[in-house]
Amino acid sequence: MSSNTLPKLHNAMWPGLVGKGNEEGQEPPISLERMLELTAAAEVNGQKFDGIDYFLFLPHTDPNASDDELKKIADLIQGHGFSVGSLVAPIWAGTIGDSAMGDAEAREKFLSAVRMACRIAGLFNAHGVRKYGAIRIDSAEFGVAKFLEDPDTNLKRIAGTFKEAAKIAADHGERLAAEGEVCWAGLHSWKAAANLLEEVGMPETLGFQADLAHTYTFMLGYNAPEDALLQKDHTEEEFWTAYEKVTDLLRPWTIDFHVAQNDGEVHGAGSHDKTGKHCTADDPNGKLDIVKCAGYWLKDAAARGIQHICWDGCMFPNATLESPETWNAILDVMLKVRAAHGWT
Numbered sequence: 298m299s300s301n302t303l304p305k306l307h308n309a310m311w312p313g314l315v316g317k318g319n320e321e322g323q324e325p326p327i328s329l330e331r332m333l334e335l336t337a338a339a340e341v342n343g344q345k346f347d348g349i350d351y352f353l354f355l356p357h358t359d360p361n362a363s364d365d366e367l368k369k370i371a372d373l374i375q376g377h378g379f380s381v382g383s384l385v386a387p388i389w390a391g392t393i394g395d396s397a398m399g400d401a402e403a404r405e406k407f408l409s410a411v412r413m414a415c416r417i418a419g420l421f422n423a424h425g426v427r428k429y430g431a432i433r434i435d436s437a438e439f440g441v442a443k444f445l446e447d448p449d450t451n452l453k454r455i456a457g458t459f460k461e462a463a464k465i466a467a468d469h470g471e472r473l474a475a476e477g478e479v480c481w482a483g484l485h486s487w488k489a490a491a492n493l494l495e496e497v498g499m500p501e502t503l504g505f506q507a508d509l510a511h512t513y514t515f516m517l518g519y520n521a522p523e524d525a526l527l528q529k530d531h532t533e534e535e536f537w538t539a540y541e542k543v544t545d546l547l548r549p550w551t552i553d554f555h556v557a558q559n560d561g562e563v564h565g566a567g568s569h570d571k572t573g574k575h576c577t578a579d580d581p582n583g584k585l586d587i588v589k590c591a592g593y594w595l596k597d598a599a600a601r602g603i604q605h606i607c608w609d610g611c612m613f614p615n616a617t618l619e620s621p622e623t624w625n626a627i628l629d630v631m632l633k634v635r636a637a638h639g640w641t
Contacts, residue, residue, distance in 0.1 A: 299632070299635060299636030299639065300641060301635050301636060301639030301640055301641055302639075302641050303599070303604060303605075303635075303639055303640050303641065304554075304595070304598065304603055304604055304605045304606045304635060304639055304640075305347035305348055305380065305382070305429075305604060305605035305606075306346050306347050306348075306605070306606065306608075306628070306631045306632070306635065307346065307347060307348045307349055307350050307380075307382045307383075307605050307606065307607040307608070308332075308336040308339075308346050308348075308349055308350075308607065308608050308624070308627070309349070309350045309352075309555075309607050309608060309609050309610070309611075310329060310332045310333075310349050310350065310351050310352055310357060311350075311352035311357075311385060311611065312327075312332075312575075312609070312610040312611050312612070312613055312618060313326055313327030313328070313329070313331070313332045313357070313618065314326050314327075314352055314354075314356070314357060315352075315611045315612060316611065316612040317615075324614065324615045325615070326356055327615060327618060327619075328356065328357070329356075329357040329358075329370075329373075330373070332349075332618075333349070333373070333374065333377050333379070334377075335618065335619070335621075335624055336349060336377070336379070336624065337377045337378070337379070338621060338624065339621070339624035339625050339627070339628045340625070340628070341625055341628045341629045341632055342632075344628070344632055345378070345628070346379070346628060347379070347380060347605070348379045348380035348381060348382050348605065349374060349379050349380075349381060349382070350381070350382045350383045350384070350385070350430065350433075350607045351374075351381050351382075351383075351384050351385070352384075352385045352387075353384055353385060353386060353387055353413070353414055353417055354385075354387035354392050354393070358370065358417075360387060360392075360393055360410075360413050360417075364420060367417060367420050367421070368420070368424055371420070371421055371424040371426040371427075372424075374426055375424075375425075375426045379426075380426060380427065380428060380429075380605075381421050381426050381427040381430065382427070382429060382430035382604075382605045382607065383430035383431045383432065383433055383474065383506075383553050383605075383607065384414055384417065384418055384421075384427075384430065384431075384432050384433065385414075385432075385433045386410045386411050386413070386414035386432050386433065386434050387410050387413070387414075388407050388410040388411065388434050388435070388437045389437045389439075390403075390406075390437065392410065393406065393409060393410035393413055394406045394407040394408075394409065394410035394411075394437055395407055395437060396436065396437045396438045397434075397436045397437055397438065397454070397455045397458035397459065397462075397483075398436060398438045398443070398444065398451050398454050398455050398458075398482060398483070399438075404457075404458045404461075407437060407458055407462070408458070408461055408462055408465060411432070411434065411462045411465050411466065411473070412465055414432045415432065415465060415466060415468075415469035415471050416469075418432060418469065418471055419469055419470075428604075429602075429604040429605060430553070430604075430605060431471070431472045431473060431474040431504070431506070431552055431553045432466060432471050432472070432473050432474070433473075433474050433475075433476055433506055433553060434459075434462065434473050434474070434475055434476070435475060435476045435478065435481040435484055436455050436475075436481045436482050436483045436484055437481075438455070438481065438482035438483065439480060439481075439482075440480065440482065440520075441482050441485045441520050441521070443482065444482035444483060444485075448489075451482065451483065452483055452489070452492060452493055452496060453496060455482070455483040455493060456493055456496035456497045459473070459475065459493070459497045459503055460497055460499065460503075462503070463497065463499045463502040463503040464502075466502055466503075467501075467502045472501075472502055472503070472504060472552055472602070473502060473503045473504070474503075474504050474505065474506035474552050474553035475490070475493070475494065475503060475504070475505055475506060476506040476508065476511070477490040477505060477506065477507060477508070477511055477512060477515065477547070478508065478511045479511065479514050479515065479519040479520040479521070479563065480520070485520045485521055486515055486518070486520065486521035486524040487512065487515040487516070487524060487526075487543045487546065487547060488521070488524045489521065489524070490505065490515075490547065491546050491547060491550075494550050500549075500550060504550045504551060504552035504553070504601075505547055505550035505551045505552065505553075506551070506552070506553040506554070506555065507547060507548075507551045507553075507554050507555065507594050508554075508555035508557055508609055509555065509556060509557040509558070509559065509585055509587065509590050509591065509594075510555075510557040510558065510559035510574065510575050510576075510585075510609070511555075511557075512543060512544075512547075513559045513561070513584065513585060514559065514561075514563060515543060516536075516539045516540070516543060517529060517561065519563055526539035526542065526543070527539050529561055540590065540593060541593070544593040544594060548593065548594055548596065548597075549601075551594055551598075551601065551603075552601055552602055552603060553603070553607075554591075554594050554595065554598070554603060554606045554607070555606070555607050555608070555609040556587060556591055556606055556607070556608050556609070556630070556631055556634060557575050557576075557585075557587075557608065557609045557610070558575065558576040558577065558578055558580055558583040558585055558587060559574055559575065559576060559583065559584060559585055560574060560576050560580060560582040560583055560584055561584050562574045574612075575609060575610050575611050575612060575613065577610070577613070577617065577623055577626060577627070578608075578626040578627045578629070578630040579626045579630075587630050587633075587634065588630065588633050588634050588637050588638075591606075591634045591637075591638060592634075592637060592638045595634070595638040595639075596638075598638075599640055606631065606634065606635075608627045608631060610623075610627070
């Protein structure tokens, strides 16, 4: 058992929502209460999850909830012994926001979602359930086809929206983490993400969210073949050479980190476009040495303000999410990550 107490270990609540729905062929969402119960039940050698990362939209959260309603949610989370870490702002069309690459109306919707997230963050901070973490965003532009029609102009447009969002966050004492993922225009490759972060140029307020599954598909060139560093049949030596290149470029920007597994494939469900497939921690087809890969991102993590890490199991089938073995295997590998790369 490691003596490291940091980073704190969190589980994401949004796997109960992303890719779920009530339309034909979709699995139903899993309630916040149930996701909290499943997380709280996980235990490995007497150790448990420290907290959760939280999605700020229905059915888990009414973005227009009153202060009293939000305090009840905070009490519910705290009642399980959990802290809240990073919050996911509902910046997509169909929630509160709209595309950061869109027209003036769309971009104002995007910013309104950031304002809403900052309001809830402030309430959770004052309550005491939240003491660390970022507010997660992306470009809210599904797919890259429209972006690639004029990538330079569109990157500047997204960056302009992000700059305004970062000013809002700074005014609330918050930081934004832009998620690198092959389905988000402007954040769809390791090179595009780095260019966007540099164009924004506000590292104290807007950083990067790295996910092990998504950054692996970066290297395979999904949605950006010109940026591919690996073929699917790559050798281990080729993998680590490419991995070092990507992490050296993006690690200095990284303020939020997701532990995950990937089998080299992409996956989509419901309205969510195809992205790096999340696999269970013990998936026999998983390509990643999770503990070793995490070390590349967690080097100097404390200096970048990281105090927790989070598991992301987006688009797991409900049967997988309902299985206690899933969460015990996840907690076990996260404990190993902390033992190898954590601090006190």
